[in-house]
Amino acid sequence: MGFRKKNKSPPVLSHEFVIQNHADMVSCVAMVILLGLMFEVTAKYAIMFITVQYNVTYTEYRSEPINFYDYGPKDLATIFFYVLVAIILHALIQEYILDKINRRLHLSKTKHSKFNESGQLAAFYLFSFIWGTSILTAEEFASNPTLLWEGYPHLRMFFQVKFFYICQIAYWLHALPELYFQKVRKEDIPRQLNYICLNVFHIAGAYILNLHRLGLTLLVxxxxxxxxxxxxxxxYFSDENKQKGFTLWALLFVMARLLTLTLSVLTFGFGLARSENQGFSFSEGNFNVLTIRIGCLAAICLTQAWMMWKFINFQLKKWREHSQNQASKKKITSPKSRPSKKESNRGNSVNGVVKLEERTSPRARKAKAS
Structure with missing residues (x-):
């Protein structure tokens, strides 16, 4: 990883050098942007990378001003900076948490890569769930689903909402170079690319189309x-007997898919379709036309269908593995059909004396044979 000291350093600017020191390089770029705040000439450009842009303040009919935020092209600079932050945090979690656990577990290469992937995503989803839940509890549309489409287009965002979307997009964009930095196997790259692109597509779509209320409600x-x-x-990787969590996950997975489809159909099929403010205006942020509504609903439904297909295949695979394990255990525990030599000898002897056929002596049997 980037922060680890190596005894033998590879050639400068080689692939191995970049992979080992990518976090240090990215940290230098982030530090250059932060140092730009110290000088008046560069401060206005550095702020564009660090802070959230397009602030709109409302003071009418209120004693205290309220700050809202729009979106615009300058958000790309902010996203770029937080992509750098995500790469640095990724390296820190990998080196100081996951690598130490991996040394204790002694996992195989396949399980090692999956463990790292799940460790990174578990930390990200934990942070996102806590942050998203805090935003939903503060907003009124969490308890009133009609606010998901009433008053569309929802041009104004609170700081927490906009910063949440900026961080979400930045995280999934940072996952693209991480495929190279983490030396992901070629057979795993298509699966992870699909996962990354779907997340970027849906989150950025909700952000650009002013559907951030619906997007946040579905993301949590x-x-x-x-x-x-x-x-x-x-x-499961730490102890293969611990599989109860997958049962709870399977139940919640199906419920989440149903919730996503229900809210999407209500928003696009009923709420926005019956809204008075229909039309397409990029300057006003209004995208409430039939084509876009059908496209958004189709994209969500197809994604949910694809996820359910992957889920069913995963469950079938687990069921086959379980049935094979049970069959192998039965074969091991079942008694042998053929008796062993000792058992056959014991069967032909009584009290240690071998029984002879027809109670004849060996000489008599030899005479008969002749």
Missing amino acids: PHCLVELLFHASRLF
């Missing part, structure tokens, strides 16, 4: 389900 249960899955997988 999704984070809970994924957190439970990766935590269960971590416990």
Whole structure:
């Protein structure tokens, strides 16, 4: 990892050098941006990377001003900076937590990579679930689903909501270079690319189309389900007998898919379809037209169907493995059909004396044979 000291350093700017020291390099870039705050000439550019942009303050009819935020092109600079932060945090978690646990467990290469993947995602989903839940409890639309579509377009966001989306997009974008930094196996890259692209597509889509209320409401249960899955997988790698978490995950997974489909159909099929403010205006942030509604609903439904398909295949695989293990255990515990030599000898002897056929002596049998 980036922060670990190596006895033998590879050639400078080689692949191994970049992989081993990528966190240090990224830290230097982040420090350069932070140092830009110290100088008046560069401060206005550095702030664009570090702080959330497009602040709008409302003071009418209120004693205290309220700050809201829009989105715009400058958000790309903010996302870039927090991609760097995510890479640094990834390296810290890997080196100071996951690598130490891996040394104790002595896992195989396949389990080692899966353990690292689940460890990183479990930490991310735990943080996202706690943060998202705190935002939902503070917002009114958590208890009133009609606010998911009433008053659309929802142009204004609170600081926590916008920063939450910035961090979500930054995390999933940072996962792309991590495929190279973590030396992910070629056979695992397509699966992880699909996972990353789907997350970026849906989160960025909700952010750009001013559907951040619906997106946040759907993200929180999704984070809970994924957190439970990766935590269960971590416990499974530490002890293969600990599989009860997968049962709870399977139940919550199906419930989360049903909740996602229900809220999506209500929002796009009924709420926005009956809204008075329909039309397409990029300047006003209004995307409430039939084509976009159908496209969004189709994208969500197809994603949920794909996730259910993967879920069913996963459960069938687990069921086959369980049935094979049970069959192998029965073969081991079942008595042998053929008796052993000792048992056959014991069967032909009484009190240690061998029984002769037809009570004849060896000489008599030899005479008969002749």
